[in-house]
Amino acid sequence: xxxxxxxxxxxxxxxxxxxxxxxxxxxxxxxxxxxxxxxxxxxxxxxxxxxxxxxxxxxxxxxxxxxxxxxxxxxxxxxxxxxxxxxxxxxxxxxxxxxxxxxxxxxxxxxxxxxxxxxxxxxxxxxxxxxxxxxxxxxxxxxxxxxxxxxxxxxxxxxxxxxxxxxxxxxxxxxxxxxxxxxxxxxxxxxxxxxxxxxxxxxxxxxxxxxxxxxxxxxxxxxxxxxxxxxxxxxxxxxxxxxxxxxxxxxxxxxxxxxxxxxxxxxxxxxxxxxxxxxxxxxxxxxxxxxxxxxxxxxxxxxxxxxxxxxxxxxxxxxxxxxxxxxxxxxxxxxxxxxxxxxxxxxxxxxxxxxxxxxxxxxxxxxxxxxxxxxxxxxxxxxxxxxxxxxxxxxxxxxxxxxxxxxxxxxxxxxxxxxxxxxxxxxxxxxxxxxxxxxxxxxxxxxxxxxxxxxxxxxxxxxxxxxxxxxxxxxxxxxxxxxxxxxxxxxxxxxxxxxxxxxxxxxxxxxxxxxxxxxxxxxxxx
Numbered sequence: 001x002x003x004x005x006x007x008x009x010x011x012x013x014x015x016x017x018x019x020x021x022x023x024x025x026x027x028x029x030x031x032x033x034x035x036x037x038x039x040x041x042x043x044x045x046x047x048x049x050x051x052x053x054x055x056x057x058x059x060x061x062x063x064x065x066x067x068x069x070x071x072x073x074x075x076x077x078x079x080x081x082x083x084x085x086x087x088x089x090x091x092x093x094x095x096x097x098x099x100x101x102x103x104x105x106x107x108x109x110x111x112x113x114x115x116x117x118x119x120x121x122x123x124x125x126x127x128x129x130x131x132x133x134x135x136x137x138x139x140x141x142x143x144x145x146x147x148x149x150x151x152x153x154x155x156x157x158x159x160x161x162x163x164x165x166x167x168x169x170x171x172x173x174x175x176x177x178x179x180x181x182x183x184x185x186x187x188x189x190x191x192x193x194x195x196x197x198x199x200x201x202x203x204x205x206x207x208x209x210x211x212x213x214x215x216x217x218x219x220x221x222x223x224x225x226x227x228x229x230x231x232x233x234x235x236x237x238x239x240x241x242x243x244x245x246x247x248x249x250x251x252x253x254x255x256x257x258x259x260x261x262x263x264x265x266x267x268x269x270x271x272x273x274x275x276x277x278x279x280x281x282x283x284x285x286x287x288x289x290x291x292x293x294x295x296x297x298x299x300x301x302x303x304x305x306x307x308x309x310x311x312x313x314x315x316x317x318x319x320x321x322x323x324x325x326x327x328x329x330x331x332x333x334x335x336x337x338x339x340x341x342x343x344x345x346x347x348x349x350x351x352x353x354x355x356x357x358x359x360x361x362x363x364x365x366x367x368x369x370x371x372x373x374x375x376x377x378x379x380x381x382x383x384x385x386x387x388x389x390x391x392x393x394x395x396x397x398x399x400x401x402x403x404x405x406x407x408x409x410x411x412x413x414x415x416x417x418x419x420x421x422x423x424x425x426x427x428x429x430x431x432x433x434x435x436x437x438x439x440x441x442x443x444x445x446x447x448x449x450x451x452x453x454x455x456x457x458x459x460x461x462x463x464x465x466x467x468x469x470x471x472x473x474x475x476x477x478x479x480x481x482x483x484x485x486x487x488x489x490x491x492x493x494x495x496x497x498x499x500x501x502x503x504x505x506x507x508x509x510x511x512x513x514x515x516x517x518x519x520x521x522x523x524x525x526x
Contacts, residue, residue, distance in 0.1 A: 010334035012201060017333035018341035020203045022349070024327045024372070025051075025066055025342060026357065027234060027365045031146025032067040036075040038085065038316055041237050041248045043067050043147070044350055045315030051343020053309045054318060055336050058302035060294040063284045064324035064339050065306055067316040069149040070276050070408040071269070075316060078265040087262055089252035092311030094266035099274055099304030108296025111278035117392045118415040119283050120381065121399025125411060126322045127376025128404060130369050132159045137366035138179035140172025140232055141165065146362065151405050174219050174226035175363035181215075182208040182367035203331055205368040212364030234360045242351035250314035269307075273319045275409060277303045280320035287329045327372050391426060395419035424452050432456040434463055441465070444473040449484040457484055461491045467499040472518065475505050480512035492518045 025047050033043025050065030058065070079088050102108075129149050136143065143162055144153065151159045189204040216233075219226040239245050256262045281294045299320065306318045328338055349357050385396040398418045403411030431453055435442045443460045445453075464470050472488060474480060488504075495502045506513035 008337065011337060013332045013334045014338035015341060016201045016203045016206070017328055017331035018338040018345060020205045020331040020368075021064055021324050021328050021333075021338060021342040022345035023205050023209055023360075023365065024368060025064070025324050025346060026236070026349070026360075027146040027362060028069070028321075028323065029067055029147075029346070030235065031148065032069055032072060033147070033316060034145040035069070035072040035148040036067075036316060037079050038075065038088075039248075039250065039314075040235070042085075042250070042314055042316045044236070044346060045249070045313050046310050046318050048343045048347045048350075049306055049310040049313065049315055050318040051339055051341075051346065053343075054302045054306035054320075055339035055343060057298075057305050058294075058336060058339075059298045060281050060284065060320070061290075061292055061335050062288055062325060062329050062333055062338075063281050063294065063299070063320045063336075064328050064342065065277070065303065065318045065320050066324055067147070068273070068276055068319040068321050069147050069323075071272060071317055071319065072147065073150070073407070074268055074272055078269070082261055082265065083256070083259070084253060086250060086253035087256035087259065088265070089250060089311045089314060090254070090256040090259075091262045091265040091269060092315070092317050093252055093308055094257070094263065094311075095269035095273065095317060096304045096307030096309075096311060098266060098270035099300055099307060101304075102270070102274055103297050103300035103304060106297050107274065108278060108298075108300050110275070111282045111296050114279060114282060114412070114416065115395065115419045116286070117385065117395040118399045118412060118419055119279070119286055120385065121396040121415055122279065122403060122408070122412060123283050123286070123322065123326070124377040124381055124396070125400040125403035126326075126408075127373040127378075128400065129159075130323065130373030131377070132163065134366040134369045134373070135163055136166035136170075137362050138176065138183075138370065139166050139170075140175030140228070140363060141170040142232060142362060143170075146365075150407065172228065172232065172363075174216065174223075174228045175232055175361060177226065178212045178215050178228075178361055179363040179367045179370075182212065182364050183371060185211075186367065186371040201332075205327075205331075208364050208368060209360055212361045213359045216359070216361055228361050228363070230358075232362050234357050234362065234365070236350060236354040236357045238354045238358070239351075245351055248314075252311055252314075269317050272409060273303065273307065273317050274300060275412075277320040279408075279412060280322050280325060283322060284320070284325045284329065287326060289329075322376075323369065323372065326376055327368075330372060330375055391422040395422060428452050428456060432460045434460045436463075436465075436468075439467065440469045440471070442471045442473055445477050445480075448477045448479040449474075450479075450481045451483045453481075454483055454487060457487055461487070464491075464500060468501075470495070470500055470502045471505060472502065472516075473505045474512065475507040477506075477512070482515075485512055485515050489515075489517050492516065 029043040029047035030040050033040050046067040054065035082088050186204050194200050216228050281299050285294055310318050385393045395415050395418045399415030402414035431446050433444045441464050492502045502518045504518040
C-alpha cells in the first residue's frame with residue numbers, strides 16, 4: 001500500500017481505531033518511562049515519534065511503534081551507567097543509525113526463521129501478561145507502573161503476589177466498579193455492535209473512557225467514599241501553554257558520542273529493538289485479517305529513523321509493539337493512517353488538553369488492556385495448537401511460559417530451541433529405509449543426509465549380514481554431509497573382511513560419490 005489515496009481510502013475505519021490506540025498508548029508510554037527511570041515526557045515523545053515518523057516510513061499496515069516494555073531493563077541499566085540522560089539520548093540516536101545499517105544489509109530476513117508456533121506463543125504470552133499485570137490496576141492498586149511487564153520484581157515481589165496484595169489490602173471499590181462495568185460493556189459491544197450505520201465505527205474503549213471520567217465525577221459529587229484519588233488517574237505532564245512543551249524537551253549530548261559506553265549501549269539497544277520489532281511485525285502480520293506481509297527491511301529502516309528522531313527530541317527508544325498493534329487490529333484499522341493518527345492524537349492531547357487527559361482513571365484503561373489481552377490469549381488458541389499435534393503444541397506452550405516468567409527475547413529463544421528440537425526429531429525419522437531380499441540388501445536415503453542422521457545410517461548399516469550384496473542408494477539426495485560420508489567409507493573399508501560387496505548409487509550427489517570408497521552403479525535398485 002502506498003501513501004496518499006491508498007491510505008486515505010480507509011479513513012472511516014482508521015480514525016476511530018487511532019483513537020483507541022492513543023488511549024491504550026497513553027498510560028503505556030508513561031508507564032514505560034516510569035519503569036525505565038526516565039522522565040515521563042520521554043515516553044510520550046517516543047509514542048508520538050513511533051506513531052508519526054515510524055508510521056509514515058513503515059509499510060506495515062497495522063503495526064504500531066512506541067516505547068516498549070521489553071526494553072525497560074536495558075534502558076534503566078543504560079541510564080544508570082551513563083553520565084547523564086542526555087548521554088543516553090545520544091545512544092538512542094546511534095542505535096537508530098545502526099538500525100538503518102541493519103536495514104541496508106537486509107537484516108530483516110531474520111524474522112522469517114521464527115516458527116509459527118513460537119509467534120502465536122508470543123502473542124498468547126503477551127495476552128496473559130496483560131491480564132495478570134492489569135488486574136491490580138483494575139482494582140486500584142498501582143504498585144507497578146503500567147509499562148512494567150516483568151513477572152519478577154527487583155524487591156522480590158512477583159505478579160501473582162502483587163495481585164493478591166491488591167485484592168487483600170489496596171482494593172479501591174470505585175476503581176473496581178468502573179473496571180467491572182467497562183469490561184462487561186467491552187465484551188458485550190464486541191457482539192452487539194451494529195454491522196451498519198454510524199454506530200458500527202464507535203470504538204468501545206472510547207465509550208469506556210468517557211463513562212469512567214463521568215462516573216468518577218459522579219462519585220466525587222454523590223459518593224465521596226468511592227471517588228478515585230489522583231494517584232490512580234492518568235498523570236500527563238501539564239504545561240502552561242502548548243509552546244511550553246518545548247522547554248521540557250531534552251536534547252542529546254553531542255560530546256557523548258566519543259564515550260565507549262554510549263556505543264555499547266547503542267549497539268545493545270539497536271540489536272534488541274530490531275529483534276523485538278521484527279518479531280512484533282511478523283506477529284501483527286499473523287493478526288491481519290487480510291494477511292498482508294510487511295517488508296521487514298523497510299520496517300528496520302522505519303524503526304531506525306524513528307529512534308534517530310526520538311533520540312534527537314529527548315524520547316525513549318521505540319520498537320514495534322504488540323499491545324498497541326493488537327488493539328489497532330481489534331479496533332478495525334485497515335492502514336497505517338491509524339498509526340500516524342494515534343501519534344497525532346497523543347501530540348494534540350499533550351499540547352492542548354493535558355488536564356482533561358488527567359481525569360481518566362487507570363482502571364478504565366486497565367479494562368481496555370485486559371479485554372485486549374483476552375483476545376490475544378483466548379482458550380480457543382490453545383485448543384487449536386493442541387489439535388495440531390505435540391510438535392506444535394509443546395513449542396507454543398513453552399514459549400508462553402518462558403515469556404511469562406522471563407522476558408520477550410529470552411522466551412522467544414527458548415521457544416526456538418524447543419521448536420528446533422522438534423524439527424530435528426521429525427527430520428531424523430524415516431529418512432533411511434532398509435530392504436533385504438535373499439542375499440541382497442538396499443540401504444536408501446529418502447532425502448538429504450546431515451549430521452543428525454548419523455545414528456539412523458549407522459543402525460541401518462549395522463543390520464547388513466555377512467556375505468551380502470549391499471547397494472547404498474543416494475539417488476534421492478542432493479547433499480550428503482561429510483560425517484555421513486565418513487560412516488559409509490568406514491563401512492566400505494571393513495566390508496571385504498565380512499564378505500560384503502558394496503555398491504553405490506548416487507545419480508545427483510556427484511561430489512559425495514567421488515568421496516565414497518565404493519564402486520558407483522547406474523543399475524536401478526528394486
